[in-house]
Structures are given as C-alpha cells and as structure tokens.
Amino acid sequence: MEVARGLEGVLFTESRMCFIDGEKGRLYYFGYPIQELAEKSSFEEVTFLLLHGRLPKKEELEAFTRRLAQRRALPEPLLDSLRRYPREAHPMSILRTAVSELGLLDPTEGEITQEALYEKGLDLVARFATIVAANKRFREGKEPIPPREDLSHAANFLYMANGTEPSPEQARLMDAALILHAEHGFNASTFTAIAAFSTETDLYSAITAAVASLKGPRHGGANEAVMKMIQEIGSPERAREWVQKKLAQKERIMGMGHRVYKAFDPRAGVLERLARLVAEKHGHSKAYQILKIVEEEAGKVLNPRGIYPNVDFYSGVVYSDLGFGLEFFTPIFAVARISGWVGHILEYKALDNRLLRPDARYIGELDRPYIPLEAR
Template sequence: MAATTAIARGLEDVIFTESSLCFIDGEQGRLYYAGYKIQDLAEHSTFEEVTYLLLHGRLPSKAELKAFSAKLASLRALPPSVIKQIKQFPRNAHPMSMLRTAVSELGMVDETEADVSPEALYEKSLSLIAKFATIVAATKRHREGQKILAPRKGLSHAANFLYMSNGRVPSKEETKLMDVALILQAEHGFNASTFTAIATYSTQTDIYSAIVAAVGALKGPRHGGANEAVMKMIAEIGAPENVSSWLAELQAKKGRVMGMGHRVYKSYDPRAGVLDKYAALVAAKHGHSKEYAILKELERQAGAIYNPKGIYPNVDFYSGVVYSDLGYSLEFFTPIFAVARISGWCAHILEYTKTDNRLLRPDSHYTGKLDLPYIPLSKR
C-alpha cells in the first residue's frame, strides 16, 4: 500500500457523477435548482411546480402543471394496510422511525415493487412524493391521539399537508409559508441522505429500499435534526438579553451555535435569508416574537465572532420557528424536511439511472498488518 495515498475524509470534494439538478456556490452563497435561483422559486413558485422542475429539468406550462398537480393529488391516499400499521405504532416512537417503517410497508404492498423500468420508476417516484406528506401527517395525528385524516380534494400539496396535520384548512399565509419551507428543503445536491439514496439504488434494488435508506440517513442529528437543536437552544437561552452570557459560556466550553455553519456554505446560506423574511412575518402575526428576537440577537452577536471565519446561519437557524408556528412540535421538524426532500431524492435517482447507474463502490487505504500467522484456538 502506497504511503502517499490521498484520502478524502468524508468524501469531501470527491466528484463521482454529473448532475443538472442543483448548483451550489458555497463561497458566494448561491443556490440554483435546474438553473433557477432559489429566491425566485421560493417567492413565485409552488412545491408542485418545483417538483416538476426537479423531475423534468424544466418548468411546466400551465396545462402541464395542472395535470401534474392533479396526478400528485390522486396519489396522496395511503393503502389501508399502511394506515392500520401507523395506528399500531407506539405513540412515543420517533416520527422518523414511523416514516421509515411506513415507507417499507408501501414497498411490500406494491405488487410492482421489483419493476425498475424507467416508466415504473417515475410512477413510483410520484407516488412516494405524494404520500410522504400523508404519512407524516398521519403519524402526527396518531402521536397526538387524534383521528387520522384522509387527503382533502381541492387543496394544494402544502395546504393538504397542513390540513391533514392540524385538522383545519390553513389560511393562504400558512399555505405560502409551508410552500416556501418545502421548496427550500426540496433539493441540495449530494448531501448525506441523497448520496445514501443513490448508493443504495446503484445496487439495482427497488426505490423503496433506497428511500428507506435515505430516511435513515436524514434522521441523524448531524443532517436532518439540526433544526430541532436550534429550538432547544432558543429555550436554553430564554430571552434576548441572555444571549451575551450564554454565548460567552458556550465559547468557554468550545461549543457551537446550532444552525450556524455549513459543510458547503462559507457565506450566508441563501435559504436562511429567504426563511428569515418569513420567520419575521410569523413573529409579527402569530406571537413568536420572543423566539425570533432571540435568534436575531444571537445572529448579531455570534455573527461578529464567527462570520469572519466563514460561519453564517444556515436554513435550520430559522426553520424551527416557522414549523412551530405552523403547529408542529420539535420531533416533526425532520419529518417535514423529508416531506420536502423526497422530491430531490427521487429526482436524483431518476437522473443517475439515466446518465450513469454505475454501482458505487469506494475503497479505503488499508492500515493493518499482513501475513499474520494463524494460531489454532486451542493454543490461544
């Protein structure tokens, strides 16, 4: 083994394929989906339209979007066996574990599970994208001891998700807020869960197995669980006037400010900028002004320390306040992430299948000994 073997820790900067789905400029804080600025999509688009963009590589016409949205709506309902299974989950189980198991059940009841043709893969992708919101809403109702609600006709994806979660038709403002949150989280290049989905699917397994693996990766606190940690941090700080002393204590412990810093972004995460705008509206209209004020003061004080080091707020910094206002408790922040990211996972699987589909098989640099003499068990 060559002693000079270069090792890319964490696979950082390793390029294993090509993609036209997402462009991230971490130095300048720019994010594009299929060529479109994330700010424009968040302001003017919907989750359905962004999903179409990711799956097809272009924005739809009015007629195409209408048909696509209707198709997604027709696929939202869960099979009876999946609903029955959700009702049997322990109510204290983590919602991500519930989601993971429900997706696995979807695969088992799909008689065409093993069909990996391009047409079948696309149809299964649409079904998963449509059903993720229904599953997460159902697990929320189950955990809260409430009746699981079926999808309601005439509502958008974001509005239906809120309706099935909270039991009432949301306002236009709430629907827009959820749409923005889902758009911002729908895609982000080859992050851990997306890479996991592609690596799994590259074995030519079924898409359900790949998505189950992706859900498992997203469940980890170093990936999808960061927004939960931000809300816990806000509770720990307690009030804006406590930020200075809390931050000093954190620095003494060499801790980190949750929701600040990103593996890719060395400047302000553009998603955080968009969500900050909507978090401000939430604070003004719905009484979360204290939490928002703590975040703004923390951003001001911590920014003076960490911004020169390339550490800025990321999307998780503000998302928790938004999710909380929309009626979700801490443990559902990561499942909401999954409701959005399922579009990106499926889009990448479809793209990789068309362009490469090579089995991912990285190597390692061996550092152990060789040619050790085997000693029989009786002499050890």
C-alpha cells in the same frame, strides 16, 4: 492516493439538478435561483422541475398537480400499521418503516424502468405528507384526516396535520419552506439514496435508506437541535451570555455553519424573512428574538471564519408557528426532500447507474500469525 475524508471534493457523477456556490452563498435548481423559486413558485411546480428538468407549461402544471393530489391517500393496511406503531417512537423512525411497508404493499415493487420509477416516485412525493400528518394525529390520540384533492400540497399537508384548513398565509409559509428543502445536491441522504439504488435495488429500499440518513442530528435532525437550543436559552435576555459561554468553551452553535457554504446560506435568508413574518404576526416571537441575538453575537466570532446561519437556523420557528412540535421538524424536511431524492435517482438511472464502490487505504497489519484459541 490522497484520502478524501468524508468524500469531500470527490466527484463521482455529473448532474444538472443543483448548483451550489458555497463561497458566494448561491443555490440553483436546474439553473433557477432558489430565492426566486421560493418567492414565485409552488412545491408542485418545483417538483415538476426536479423530475423533468424544466418548468411546466400552465396545462402541464395543472395536470401534474391533479396527478399528485389523486395519489395522496394511503393504503388501508398501512393506516392500520400506523395505528399500531408506538406513539413514543421518533416520527422519522415511523416514516422510515412506513416507506418500507409501502414497498411490501406494491406488487410491482421490483420494477425499476424509468417509467416505473417515475410513477412510484410520484406516489412517494404525494404520500410522504399523508404519512407524516397521519402520524402526528395518531401521536395526539386522534384519527387521521383524509386528504383533500382541492387543496395544494402544502395546504393539504397542514389541513391533514392540524385538522383545520390553513389560512393563505400559513399555506404560503409551508409552500416556501418545502421549496427551500426540496433539493440540495449530493448531501448525505441523497448520496445514500444513490448508493443504494446503484445496486439496482427497488425505489422503496433506496428511499428508506435516504430517510434513515436524514434522521441523523448532523443532517436533517439539526433543526430539532436549534429549537432545543432556544429552549435552553429560555429568554432573549440570556442569549448573549449563553452564546459567549458556548464560544468560550469552543462548543458549536447549532444551526450555524455548513459543510458547503462559506457565506450566508441563501435558504436561511429566505427563512429568516418568513420567521420575521411569524414574529410580527404574533407580536415579536420570543424564539425569533433569541435567534436574532444568537446570530448577531455568534457572528462577531464566527462570521470572519466563514460560519453563518444555515437552513436549519430559522426553519423551526416557522414550523412551530404552523402547529408542529420539534419532533416533526425533520419529517417535514423529508416531505420536501423526497422530490429531490426521486429526481436524482431518475437522473442517475438515465445516466448509467454505475455501481458505487469506493475504496479505503488499508492501515492495518499483514501476515499476522494465527494463535490457537487455547494459547491466547
């Protein structure tokens, strides 16, 4: 049998949730183009779509939005724990630990019926934003701000994180960013969630595993690396020379290239427009200028090879404008992706939840003689 390195090209299940056309740069959630959803929808509506497989009617969306808003508050024991967590710890490590603790605090943790998974999934979608916002406040030496039920998910997240109610423009920026990151097929963290849940473990354990996977710099952590690249370049005037040097040394340009896309990542196209709005609002953001030069200069060499900006390339500029330091870029990713993780677990559970058990080609020796310890 041929070894599929990184499981590339291996089909292990069927799904209606996400279609990715890497050759043409297309992405769909349940058949809806991502560009259209990012422009016209809301995170709550997209979450309903990912959990139900269809867009809601008006009254359904209103009821669903209320249900999510009512679940935002965190249990007091978890807030107490968040106060005690080391402030210097990575926010993804804190999120991972907090999700695990939510399982400890749920007396019905082990229930994995479709109905129980759905209800627990709604709790997690609602509370991820509250956990990340509370951690940001504690990290700044401030007390967390209780959630408000009268704000949208995106607006409430910004309100809890920054202490002031966001402008409609800021709320829309965050809403679109969350939509773009909500789902992306069987990426590493989603596959990790499914692999864990296929053992019939509880939802909290599966999501904890997904958070741990997303933390890696080759997955969710890539957007942090892009901002570090911007900081290293320092000014637009240095960008071209910096890119030329990196390419000459055959080093990676962070935020460019994707395992799936051989064309421009459609999410990156939407985020580039959002980043441009941010730049115009602030009178030409230096970070945006640097990225545009990097994209242009690197593209001369990389585009012919099918390497283009991915979703991480411009997201950091948007998050930075919304008041977040780079250490919170990946947690924001998780605030969005939790809806996709839960949706996939619900779908896989309904399908057959077959235990994942891949194999490997053995390339070691056999029948090696055992040598006693004193004779080695």
